[in-house]
Amino acid sequence: MSTDASDLGLPLGPHDDEPHGLGFNNRLNWLRAAVLGANDGIVSTAGLVVGVAGATSDSKTILVAGVAGIVAGSLSMGAGEYVSVSTQRDSEHALLEKERRELVEEPEEELAELAAIYAGKGLSDELALRVAEELTAHDALGAHAEAELGIDPDDLTQPWHAAWASMLAFTVGALLPLLTIVLATAALRVPVTMLAVVVALAVTGWASAAFGYGPVRRAVLRNTAGGLVAMVATYAVGSLLGTHVL
Template sequence: MSTDASDAGIDLGPHPDEPHEGTGFNNRLNWLRAGVLGANDGIVSVAGLVMGVAGATSDSSVIALAGLAGLTAGALSMGAGEYVSVSTQSDSEQALLQKERRELLEEPEEELAELAHLYVGKGLSEELALAVARELTEHDALAAHAEAELGIDPDDLTNPWHAAGASMLAFVIGALIPLLTITLTPPDVRIWATGGAVALALAATGWTSARLGFGAARPAVVRNVAGGVFAMTVTYLIGTLLGASII
């Protein structure tokens, strides 16, 4: 009896709806997520800031200046923080890969046995696990061991510059939504207009983050919007109370 995959009706081709898209996917996903998180932080933090200032004063220039300062500081902080975080992860990955290269060079038989043992743990028989380990080692020893032992793809390491740049740019784009809305709309409607614009923007980032994480979109959107509205409400009330007491 033939065990060929095509005879069994098994499709071994690419499946675009699944998260396995080959080399480079993890790195792209890393900076995409950093970008979404950066945009979300930009929306919420600057919306809260300008809402708080708007609660204390109706002077559009003061509100705009506060928002611009928050945008600049937040974008720089977000980019620097993302760069440091991802650089630490990248350094760890490089160190682990270097250790694996050294072990493969100095102890090839022990490493082969270790790889086979890992496949036995995944459910293969000892004979098949050893055969798979030998074949993968002959093809690309480092890639085989890095994936099985460390969960790392040597050709798809995280890039701190990509993550930092995406996060910083996304923060600026996100922050511009509440900043432009509150400064360009008439004073009598700007609070509601900004709240509506921010809610829509947070719904979009919540949906996008859920899609990137292959999770349910509705709970992510509700959490995102609720958190942003809560932050704006609290800062607006604080600004109103402090503004009234100071003025």
Template sequence: MTASDVAPRLGPHEDEPHPRGFNNRLNWLRAAVLGANDGIVSTAGIVIGAAGATSDHNAIMIAGVAGLAAGAMSMGAGEYVSVSTQRDSELALLEKERRELREEPEEELAELAGLYAAKGLSDELALEVATVLTAQDALAAHAEVELGIDPDDISSPWHAAWASMLSFTIGALLPLLSMVLVADSAGVAVTVVVVVVALALTGWVSARLGYSSPPRAVARNVAGGLFAMAVTYAIGAALGTQIG
């Protein structure tokens, strides 16, 4: 295969487009999926546990709504703090790289060439590539190879926080509504079915986002949710009996 054969196909293929902002978008998409998953499991545990202790729909609803509100705020705040810390680190590293490029341009060029040489390029080719990329955008070249950061795709804490908080709320509403809107005798069973279906969906989506096996992710998600509901129901039933 010659260079002329490869040239027309340079760039990502149709099944793997990587547009600008891909990393940041993937970051908040994963936050949304995890938020929804946590909302489903934690709220299902609360309402199932409450149902094990009492048949009072008002008490179950109050417990579920309180859990939804607390969980959504906790998820949003936690995600904001986590991604803000990551963003601060990225910005600090980029600023350090800018300073080094201003103060030690020759040393930085040699460092970049060394990084490409470590990837398998000959010393001559590594220096040539480093020189060309430095002339085009020195910061971007160093950030990508040395730091693994795209200066134009810095993580957004607000995107992740809102995605996590809203998705948690949506996920939490599924077990909450299925429990309080269904008749007493069927509330727990319907909630379990709704939760299993919802967890299967979030497991499949998370697997697709992470390019992993969907069946394994779905089975793990569903098994974890069923275990959580079984434990909380047993605890609720035991406490309800003791208190009653």
């Protein structure tokens, strides 16, 4: 159980809303997957339907292409996230198992290593050794894994969380450009879709920065610029191919 300033009877500081408790690693994991999925769903589907709209004005063709893109994209994103995060989790388990074995076979060497880590952070040798001894006595694996490996044994990455977050976010994000371009009139469908996509990407950029404690302006500009480039490029390709093929 985590301890905060109020539990110790200390006054709350200006940064006490920062994420210090358990679960932040998984929060970042599914947040990253959700934001990536939403962005990919918005941009890839918008690029697909805008590109098709550049080649043909037939709403049915655009709809079929968009739905096929959503199904393929959401499954691909989910599978990709599951494989990627599963590989990371397997590595975490292997490193933790190695640390468990070393704590049993080489307890003195591990204690000295932990003390050296804290001494390297600025503690005196005596204080670093005392801190290492107390942390090892309280939770040996947790203390050594966090200090040496940067892993919290109680907060390992969850592959299914990332997979579902990515799939659902991709689908939700992809529905916006698809519905916009299908429901809008033929003359306005491309500019209206581009405008809707820019707004949506600005929102996802803001959300990723807000929940991930990053710079908002940079995230918004990065998202919207990438989406615009993708849509303009695919529309140009669709228009070129539609002129010469259809």
